[in-house]
Amino acid sequence: MKSLLLACLLFLTVTVASVAQTADEKAVAVAVTKLKSAMLDPTKSNLNAIAMAELTYGHSNGLIEDKAAFMENLLSGKSDFVKIDLTDQTVKVAGNSAWVRHTLSADTKNSGVPGTTKLSVLLVWQKVQGQWKLLARQAVKV
Template sequence: MIKKLIFAVGFLMVIMVSGQKKDDTQAVTAAAERLRLAMISGEKSALENLILPELTYGHSGGHIDDATEFVEKLVSKKSDFLTIDITNQNIQIVGKTAIVRHHFYATTADLGKAPGDVTLDIVLVWAKVKKDWKLLARQAVKAEKKK
């Protein structure tokens, strides 16, 4: 009887953890989409609501923005994304941390310059704060060119 009870409790715990990961994956997917849209709009409050104050935002050229610089560049249009397309997104949940990798293709018009194209591979690190997922880190690398 005790063995059956232990098995039943263990089985329920596995189901609950599995269901939680699915919910978290959906929530991280939604947060990543809100980030994509906020980066295009440059809306300050939307950007600030998605990030942690400790944000480290690495560019493919090596520069690293803190949270304030990240938001300021998008709000001022110093970094101006006209479009952002995300493909090949993969999400891995580890406790209260999510690692998101994706391919990033964007059209830019930084400070009103003629449109340019950016193709990158990105890794994002999201942290679960209460019930929300907040961006803690981002690193971009230039995407490998297909031969």
């Protein structure tokens, strides 16, 4: 009976430890939420704060943007997100780098034209002066 109880406790401990997020993983998840908010309500300051100067932003159609183009397209409404839902998110931290994978489902109004999209997204983050910044993004259609 004791060995069964001990085995159950050990299993529970291992399971909880494998599910728990580290502080950095939680901070990266918060950064993803900030990115989502900035894409829904873009301002020069919130976009500039979340993305690194070296940003490379890949779209599912093959278009690659640098930070300036990424910001301009959101600020001008050429790329306009009305609603964004993120699901199936995983976060992995390796030193001062992290990657995030999730499914993005969105209602858009790009250049005033309503639409929807569903993408599988990979985000690469780097920790700079204690803050997680977006370094790279690539999306593919689901």
